[in-house]
Amino acid sequence: MQDQPKLKIKKRSNFVLHIHPATVLIDSIKFNRTFGLGGMALLLFLIQSLTGILLRFAYVPSPDKAYDSILYIENSILFGGFVRNIHHWSGIFFVIIAFLHFVRVFYSQAIFVPRRVNWIIGIALLILVIFSNFTGYLLPWDQLSFWAVTVATNMLSYIPFIGEGMLRIVRGGNDVGSATLLNFYNFHTGILPITMILLMIWHFWKVRKAKGVAVYEGISDYRVPSYPNLVLKELVTGLILIAIIFLLSALLNAPLQDRANPAYSPNPAKAPWYFMGIQELLLHIHPFFAFVVIPLFFFGGLIWFPFAIREGRQGEWFHSEKGKKLALQAAILALILTPAAVLLEEYILHIEDWLPGWPKGISEGLFPFILLGGSLGIYVFYLFRKFKASVHEIIVALFTVFIMGYIILSIIGIWFRGEGMVLTQPWNI
Ligand code: HEM
Ligand code: HEM
Incomplete structure (x- = not known):
């Protein structure tokens, strides 16, 4: 056990310190406690929202215009292709990071009271992240997106009794078509992000209520001020993640195949x-x-x-x-x-x-x-x-x-x- 000198924390009325408590257990901010995965997930949500709002200026959610609007974004708007690439790659990162966060939380056993409700909110968030990606998948309206969504939504029909009905609701008809595209667009840019924001607020509040992340008892109760100790670590992790996404988006284009053709299945x-x-x-x-x-x-x-x-x-x-x-x-x-x-x-x-x-x-x-x-x-x-x-x-x-x-x-x-x-x-x- 280390002796804890009395901490003098300056009173700050600052936004960051309203998210974090004034002091945190030194063991709770070691990188291998959380690997920064929850913070990365939040950053990815912000990146998705920002780039998504920009894409909305040019994207048109109708089968005869969607594909052309993507071509327009890529070829005629300054940095349009770059913004689309960021949205595409960070959308993939978001699924992977949320999944890794879920695995980390489970393996560190942070799922019992007082974290039990947060565990369930988290499972809902994981499902929402996957559906955010899935609803976005259809929007480019190329062969890849059209058929991937056709195959995946088909799986719904395997649910007994309600499956066929659910399939028709999700697609807005029997086949993937203009109603599906509009449904997916509205879920993707409205219902899903708003639900996620509400759940995330609840999620963060629950982390605070549980007095921070789970640290096994018996470990030192030495505390340090959140600023700069935790905030700087978050800043560095965030900047590295942004650098990786920017680099990837500069080097690799988001895929775009031929225009969707419902008559020809790959x-x-x-x-x-x-x-x-x-x-x-x-x-x-x-x-x-x-x-x-x-x-x-x-x-x-x-x-x-x-x-x-x-x-x-x-x-x-x-x-x-x-x-x-x-x-x-x-x-x-x-x-x-x-x-x-x-x-x-x-x-x-x-x-x-x-x-x-x-x-x-x-x-x-x-x-x-x-x-x-x-x-x-x-x-x-x-x-x-x-x-x-x-x-x-x-x-x-x-x-x-x-x-x-x-x-x-x-x-x-x-x-x-x-x-x-x-x-x-x-x-x-
Ligand atoms: C919440 C997390 C989000 C994820 C995981 C996500 C994921 C995706 C994916 C995978 C695509 C297909 C990109 C491609 O390969 O071409 C896409 C497209 C799109 N997303 Fe999102 N997105 C998210 C949030 C948002 C938000 C908040 C908005 C707007 C408010 C938005 C607007 C759009 C638009 C307009 C497109 C069509 C343009 C395109 O396909 O390049 N997205 N999204
Ligand atoms: C949008 C997705 C998510 C965001 C932005 C998010 C954010 C966060 C943040 C910032 C923390 C604080 C510590 C850390 O970084 O680990 C946290 C903790 C936690 N998250 Fe998430 N999370 C998300 C998804 C999930 C998922 C998918 C699960 C599990 C199914 C989950 C369950 C938890 C639990 C139980 C804690 C408390 C962990 C502890 O006390 O050690 N979260 N989350």
Whole structure:
């Protein structure tokens, strides 16, 4: 323990110090506590809003003008292409950073009371970030965006009873067309950003109410003034992120393919990259399980966990040293077994052929799902028997299996599926 000299903090009526408390625990501002990911997410939202507002001056949300307005932005407006590039690349960064922040928060166990509500607000924010990207995806109205949105919205029809209705509401009709473009535009530039602003205000207030980020008890209670200690770190992280985005936007143009042609579907037609894990899963298991049951299990579990198990070691990475070891082991296991399962299902395990005449929901859905659930059950039993793992440690390991599994499925879907969605090498796509 370090002795804490009495801190003299000058009274400042300054905006930054209203966001932060006057002093913070020295351990809470170490970079490897948060990796600055929450702050980066906020900065990316600001960049998106600023560049998005600029793009709105020239963008026209109608199928016969949208593509031309993008060409106009790129070719006729000073720095138009650069602004579009920034919006495109930082939109991708936003999804990745929000995802990493979500993973960091989970692994540092900052999900129990008093952070439980913030964890759920965070899950809502993650979904909104993904939908912000998705609704923006359609706007250029080129072949890439048109077909990616067609493929991804199609997945909605797999939801029983309400799926077809939802699909028609989202598209504003049966097919992707002018009503879809207007719907997406209004969500993208109105409803979604406004909802996010409200949720973010609530999110930050909850961080303050919880007395800052989670730091494991027993650690030093030495405090330092937020300014300059925390504010300077945030400034440096922010400037580095801006520099990376500017550099990328100067060197690499946002993609723009041919004008959308509803009569000609590219082969393969793929969903946006963050939905490719689901599209890959759909090739192996009945859509009801891939699109409804498995995501419900995952997100339901994430929300259930801090309610069912009310306490945890907040701020302690992976709950414990054993938790860390098991997470690493789970990551390696998923890294090897996910591609193995994809190959097995693709070439050997054809349950639907072995059970001709059975409803597809059972042969292609229920049975593979039981196989998957059974394997996870055996794995949990193994963790419990061999390592005497606690509930927290088991959940950390299962979370790792899901996250790693989804990443691997996405990689296979994006880079290893060619024409007709057949498995192939990346250089043959
Ligand atoms: C909240 C986070 C946001 C994300 C993740 C996001 C993402 C995207 C993406 C991925 C595109 C397609 C860009 C392309 O590849 O061409 C796009 C386009 C667009 N966005 Fe956003 N956006 C966000 C916020 C906003 C906001 C707040 C506005 C305006 C108020 C806006 C206005 C636009 C416009 C006008 C386009 C069409 C121009 C174009 O495609 O280049 N966006 N957005
Ligand atoms: C727009 C997206 C988001 C923004 C701008 C944002 C911003 C922040 C900021 C600035 C913090 C303070 C510390 C830090 O940097 O980690 C924070 C903490 C937190 N965030 Fe987020 N966040 C977002 C999304 C999420 C998501 C996706 C989750 C989880 C699903 C989440 C859950 C939390 C929790 C539980 C804390 C408290 C962490 C702790 O006490 O250690 N947030 N967020």
